[in-house]
Amino acid sequence: MMLMEYPQNRSDTVRTEAALPKDVILDCQAEKIYYGDFLAVRDSHVPIHKNQITGFIGPSGCGKSTVLKSINRMNDLIRGFRFEGKVHFHGTDIYRKEVDAVAVRRNIGMVFQQPNPFSMSIYENVAFGLRLNRFSGNMDEKVENALRGAALWDEVKNKLKNNGLSLSGGQQQRLCIARAIATEPQVLLMDEPCSALDPIATRQIEELMVELKKRFTVAIVTHNMQQAMRVADQTVFFAVDVSKGGRTGYLVEMGSTSQLFENPKEKLTKDYLRGDFS
Amino acid sequence: MNQDHSLPAEFHLPNLERRAMEPRALKSIVLSAITIAAAVIACIPLFSVLILLLYRGAQRLSLEVFHTLPPTAFEAGGGFGNAIVGTLFMVGIAALISVPFGVLAAIYLAELGPHSRVAQIARFCAKTMTGLPSILAGVFAYAAVVLIMGSYSAWAGGIALSLLMVPIVMLTAEEAIKMVPQPMKDAAFGMGCTPLQSMLKVVLPVAMPGIMTGVVLAVARAAGETAPLLFTALFSDYWLQANEPTASLAVLIYNYSGMPFENQIELAWTASLVLVLMVFILNIVSRTIGRRKKI
Numbered sequence A: 001m002m003l004m005e006y007p008q009n010r011s012d013t014v015r016t017e018a019a020l021p022k023d024v025i026l027d028c029q030a031e032k033i034y035y036g037d038f039l040a041v042r043d044s045h046v047p048i049h050k051n052q053i054t055g056f057i058g059p060s061g062c063g064k065s066t067v068l069k070s071i072n073r074m075n076d077l078i079r080g081f082r083f084e085g086k087v088h089f090h091g092t093d094i095y096r097k098e099v100d101a102v103a104v105r106r107n108i109g110m111v112f113q114q115p116n117p118f119s120m121s122i123y124e125n126v127a128f129g130l131r132l133n134r135f136s137g138n139m140d141e142k143v144e145n146a147l148r149g150a151a152l153w154d155e156v157k158n159k160l161k162n163n164g165l166s167l168s169g170g171q172q173q174r175l176c177i178a179r180a181i182a183t184e185p186q187v188l189l190m191d192e193p194c195s196a197l198d199p200i201a202t203r204q205i206e207e208l209m210v211e212l213k214k215r216f217t218v219a220i221v222t223h224n225m226q227q228a229m230r231v232a233d234q235t236v237f238f239a240v241d242v243s244k245g246g247r248t249g250y251l252v253e254m255g256s257t258s259q260l261f262e263n264p265k266e267k268l269t270k271d272y273l274r275g276d277f278s
Numbered sequence B: 001m002n003q004d005h006s007l008p009a010e011f012h013l014p015n016l017e018r019r020a021m022e023p024r025a026l027k028s029i030v031l032s033a034i035t036i037a038a039a040v041i042a043c044i045p046l047f048s049v050l051i052l053l054l055y056r057g058a059q060r061l062s063l064e065v066f067h068t069l070p071p072t073a074f075e076a077g078g079g080f081g082n083a084i085v086g087t088l089f090m091v092g093i094a095a096l097i098s099v100p101f102g103v104l105a106a107i108y109l110a111e112l113g114p115h116s117r118v119a120q121i122a123r124f125c126a127k128t129m130t131g132l133p134s135i136l137a138g139v140f141a142y143a144a145v146v147l148i149m150g151s152y153s154a155w156a157g158g159i160a161l162s163l164l165m166v167p168i169v170m171l172t173a174e175e176a177i178k179m180v181p182q183p184m185k186d187a188a189f190g191m192g193c194t195p196l197q198s199m200l201k202v203v204l205p206v207a208m209p210g211i212m213t214g215v216v217l218a219v220a221r222a223a224g225e226t227a228p229l230l231f232t233a234l235f236s237d238y239w240l241q242a243n244e245p246t247a248s249l250a251v252l253i254y255n256y257s258g259m260p261f262e263n264q265i266e267l268a269w270t271a272s273l274v275l276v277l278m279v280f281i282l283n284i285v286s287r288t289i290g291r292r293k294k295i
Helices: A009-018 A065-073 A101-107 A122-132 A139-148 A169-182 A199-212 A227-233 A257-262 A267-274 B023-060 B063-067 B081-112 B117-130 B132-148 B154-179 B181-189 B195-223 B227-232 B250-255 B262-291
Strands: A023-035 A038-047 A052-057 A083-087 A108-111 A187-191 A217-221 A232-239 A248-256
Touching: A023 A065, A038 A052, A038 A065, A038 A217, A038 A232, A052 A065, A052 A227, A065 A083, A065 A187, A065 A232, A065 A248, A083 A139, A083 A257, A101 A108, A108 A169, A122 A169, A139 A169, A139 B063, A169 A199, A169 B181, A199 A217, A199 A227, A217 A227, A227 A257, A232 A257, A232 A267, A232 B227, A248 A267, A257 B154, B023 B262, B063 B262, B081 B117, B081 B154, B081 B195, B081 B250, B081 B262, B117 B154, B132 B154, B132 B227, B154 B195, B181 B195, B181 B262, B195 B262, B227 B250
Parallel strands: A038 A248, A052 A217, A052 A232, A108 A187, A187 A217
Antiparallel strands: A023 A038, A023 A083, A232 A248
């Protein structure tokens, strides 16, 4: 939280941090998530462990992206969205009335499915968040570090003034990662960050994620089980409940990646991993 | 050489030759010809107007007409410098009113409350307003400004023109803002932008070429309007005084074309040419800005 000053959050941090397990940096307890009348997700409790990668897997429409985007309140922008439950971040429930969603998003970064750099220079893309936070130190150094952190520096160091949209898809996505980590958020959410990329770019991003977890905490939604196996430390499996006529996603099982893939507790997880349904 | 691929006896190659006299091909040719003819015919009015204007208007086109006042009845020479200044001044007033107004409204329509009741009503009103007969804008400004101020004025003219410009600016700006890709807007919010920051730093810079195109088109339309100015600015033979009746190119053309004096009629032709050229240049400017658009 080095760049942010939100005193009310600070004091809460001190008060309640002890109540949570030491390595859980963010604890998402989604009781019910609605879009209008539609119950999209129920009963999903996902603790996010510090400096680990948490992978969200499950069939389409199981609400994994919905849960992920609830963690930094991106869903607030969607009409009819309603979240019942709590998301504890440093002991503060980010859905409390007094919490500013904008401040939450500045501390919990996000990388989207489609690479979405701004239509401005590569340099300005990375500097964007720093300028938002009125960063006044050595901007060049920060930008370089972020680009190095996103394994993009060598490819763009001679064309920092070029428009971010002139890069290839994989480079754009790494630019988006650089933009997100420039402000050093504590948690980085990634919503299927490789689904629009080719296998080579995907591999680069995956290697990058493993690097990133040394400094950040990462939560990633992926429709690719192999990807979860390759990068995630913890894996969360969601499924769709169609029993009551709706299509409600819920958390079936969560565990360390090796345990979940090799020795799942739930039959549903077993079936899904075997490929019996999708 | 194609022994291996030889076809069974009952299997024939389809005929792939082009045959122009076949009914299907013939129909296609005739219909294509009709559409081309229609496209050409659609261009005829503009080109005939341009040619006639060049032929009749260019005779008097000289520096003199740009900086002199209109002649009196039997006077020779003269020009319409005051009308050019008047048109520019009133269109400027109209732009100063309608651009901030229209763009702010567009931001609300496109981003802040696109589904709200207010937005729906405003959008409907704007669409209706674009079809509003311009003379009604004049009558409205007459009642709202001229009667209250007690005099025809450039201000009233500008306000009447702004009534025509606001809906154009508003609707084109809304479109331009909506054209900014949603993922880019998401990225701005994901970085922790407030709605204002997202708008100023990310959305408006990308939408700017589209907004400028709309503004220039609206200006071009307002510059050629006559009816609203007849009721509000009227005409004047003197240089611009904003609180007094004010000359404009459109009204000058209207007045002088009906006069029985050769000199005035010639000036009306030349004024028409100047006005068309102004609109023409504005349209080219708007196209140039539009083409620079790059997400």
